[in-house]
Amino acid sequence: MQTKYLLGEDQIPTHWYNVIPDLPGPMNPVLHPATGKPVTPDDLLPLFPMGLIEQEVSQERWVKIPDEVREINRLWRPSPLFRAHRLERALGTPARIYYKYEGVSPAGSHKPNTAVPQAYYNKLAGTKRIATETGAGQWGSSMALAAQMFGLQVTVYMVKVSFEQKPYRKSMMQLWGAEVIASPSPRTGAGRAILAQDPASQGSLGIAISEAVEDAATHEDTRYALGSVLNHVCMHQTVIGLEAKQQLKLAGDSPDVVIGCHGGGSNFAGIAFPFVADKAAGKQVRLLAVEPSSCPTLTKGEFTFDYGDTAKMAPIVKMYTLGHDFMPPGIHAGGLRYHGASPLVSQLVNAGVIEAKAVGQTGCFEAAVQFARAEGIIPAPESSHAIRGAIDEALQAKQEGKEKVILFNLSGHGHVDMAAYDAYLAGELDDYEYPAAKVQESLRKLPQVAI
Numbered sequence: 493m494q495t496k497y498l499l500g501e502d503q504i505p506t507h508w509y510n511v512i513p514d515l516p517g518p519m520n521p522v523l524h525p526a527t528g529k530p531v532t533p534d535d536l537l538p539l540f541p542m543g544l545i546e547q548e549v550s551q552e553r554w555v556k557i558p559d560e561v562r563e564i565n566r567l568w569r570p571s572p573l574f575r576a577h578r579l580e581r582a583l584g585t586p587a588r589i590y591y592k593y594e595g596v597s598p599a600g601s602h603k604p605n606t607a608v609p610q611a612y613y614n615k616l617a618g619t620k621r622i623a624t625e626t627g628a629g630q631w632g633s634s635m636a637l638a639a640q641m642f643g644l645q646v647t648v649y650m651v652k653v654s655f656e657q658k659p660y661r662k663s664m665m666q667l668w669g670a671e672v673i674a675s676p677s678p679r680t681g682a683g684r685a686i687l688a689q690d691p692a693s694q695g696s697l698g699i700a701i702s703e704a705v706e707d708a709a710t711h712e713d714t715r716y717a718l719g720s721v722l723n724h725v726c727m728h729q730t731v732i733g734l735e736a737k738q739q740l741k742l743a744g745d746s747p748d749v750v751i752g753c754h755g756g757g758s759n760f761a762g763i764a765f766p767f768v769a770d771k772a773a774g775k776q777v778r779l780l781a782v783e784p785s786s787c788p789t790l791t792k793g794e795f796t797f798d799y800g801d802t803a804k805m806a807p808i809v810k811m812y813t814l815g816h817d818f819m820p821p822g823i824h825a826g827g828l829r830y831h832g833a834s835p836l837v838s839q840l841v842n843a844g845v846i847e848a849k850a851v852g853q854t855g856c857f858e859a860a861v862q863f864a865r866a867e868g869i870i871p872a873p874e875s876s877h878a879i880r881g882a883i884d885e886a887l888q889a890k891q892e893g894k895e896k897v898i899l900f901n902l903s904g905h906g907h908v909d910m911a912a913y914d915a916y917l918a919g920e921l922d923d924y925e926y927p928a929a930k931v932q933e934s935l936r937k938l939p940q941v942a943i
C-alpha cells in the first residue's frame with residue numbers, strides 16, 4: 493500500500509509544456525491599454541525581458557528549461573505525489589485520491605516554479621531590479637527568494653490588508669532581501685490617486701499590479717513580474733502536471749478528474765494543462781477549476797476583453813473577468829481574489845475543455861481541517877478549494893458506488909495562515925456569495941475595443 497510516489501532528480505522535466513498549439517482555436521490578441529490595438533513585443537519590452545515575451549507568444553509545444561533553472565529546481569523538485577489512503581478511509585469512498593504537494597518549495601507553494609525562470613531571464617537581459625505585487629504574500633516571497641539567487645533587487649507592493657494581517661510573509665520577503673511596500677502607496681501615481689479617493693483603502697491585487705507596472709515602466713533598470721495569469725507563467729507551472737503523470741504511471745493509475753484551485757490560473761494550469769493534449773486525443777479526463785464564491789471569476793464573470801489592473805496600465809486581454817475595479821471581499825484565501833483569469837484557462841473554459849465551480853470559504857476550511865486530520869499537512873487556504881473539490885468528487889463516487897481516480901494539486905501549506913484557521917475554529921468565518929448585480933455594475937466599465 494504505497495503512499496508516496498517519488499522521482500529522482502534526473503526525472504525533473506527537461507521541457508515545459510506549452511498548451512497554445514493544443515488550444516481548440518486561435519489565441520486572442522493582447523491589446524495595448526492606451527490605444528486598444530494589438531501589442532507588439534516592443535510595447536512589452538519596458539515591462540518584461542525578451543526571453544519571457546518570446547515564451548508568451550511561443551507556438552512551440554515543448555520549450556527547453558534552462559540548466560540554471562533546473563539546478564535551482566533541484567532544491568525541492570520533483571515534488572512528491574501522495575496517495576491519500578487515510579483521507580479515502582475517513583470518507584469511506586471507493587475513489588482513489590492522489591495529490592501533488594507543492595508546499596515542499598522553500599516559499600511553501602508552487603510559485604517558485606515560475607519565480608526562478610522569471611528571475612533567470614531578467615538576469616540574462618541585464619535587469620537590476622524587479623517590481624512586483626503580492627496579495628497574500630506567497631508570490632512576493634517566492635520572487636524575493638528567486639531574485640536574490642540571481643543577485644537581483646526586488647520591490648514588492650503588498651496589498652495593504654495582507655501587509656497588516658500577514659506580518660510573517662512580509663518578514664520572509666525581507667529575509668530574502670526584498671523591499672516591501674503596503675499598497676496603495678504614495679510611491680506611485682496609481683497609489684496616490686487611490687489614496688486621494690479613499691485614504692483608508694485596504695488595497696486590492698488590481699491596485700498593487702498598477703503600482704508595480706508603473707514602477708517598472710518608469711525605471712530603466714527595472715522590469716515587472718507577475719505570479720499568475722500570463723501564458724509563460726502557466727507554462728512554467730506545467731512541471732507539476734508533467735511530474736504527476738510520471739508518478740501516476742508508477743502507481744499504475746490514470747485520473748478521471750484533475751482538480752486545482754483557481755486564482756489567476758497558474759497552479760491549475762500547472763496540474764491540468766499537460767492533460768489537455770490527452771483530452772484532445774480522445775482520452776476521457778475531466779479538468780476542474782475550483783474558485784471562491786466570493787470571487788467567482790470563471791463561473792459568474794464575463795468572457796471578454798478587460799484590463800489586467802485597476803489603473804488601466806496593464807495590457808487588455810480576453811479573459812473571464814468581474815471587471816477591473818472589482819473590490820474583493822476580505823476572504824482568507826487572499827491569493828484567489830483577482831478580478832480576472834488566465835486567458836488560456838479562460839479560452840479552455842469557454843470551449844468546454846475545462847469545467848469550473850465556485851465554493852464557499854467555510855466549506856473549504858471544513859475540508860482543509862478534515863484533510864489535515866487525515867493526511868497531516870495543513871493546507872494553504874487557497875489550496876483548500878481544491879481539497880473541497882476533491883472531497884466532493886469522492887463523496888459523489890461513494891454515493892454512486894463507483895470507482896474514480898481523483899488527482900488534485902495541493903498548491904501550498906498554510907503555516908503562515910494560522911490566523912485564518914484560528915478564525916475558522918472560533919466560528920468567526922462566514923460565506924459570501926458575490927452578487928450578480930455587482931458583477932454587472934463593474935462590467936459596465938469594460939474597455940471599448942474594436943475586435
Ligand SMILES: Cc1ncc(COP(=O)(O)O)c(C=O)c1O
Pocket residue numbers: 601602627628630631719720721753754755756757758759760826827828872874875903904905
Ligand atoms: C498556495 C496558493 N495556491 C493558489 C494560489 C492561486 O494562484 P494561481 O491561481 O495563480 O495558482 C495562490 C496565490 O497566491 C497561492 O498562494
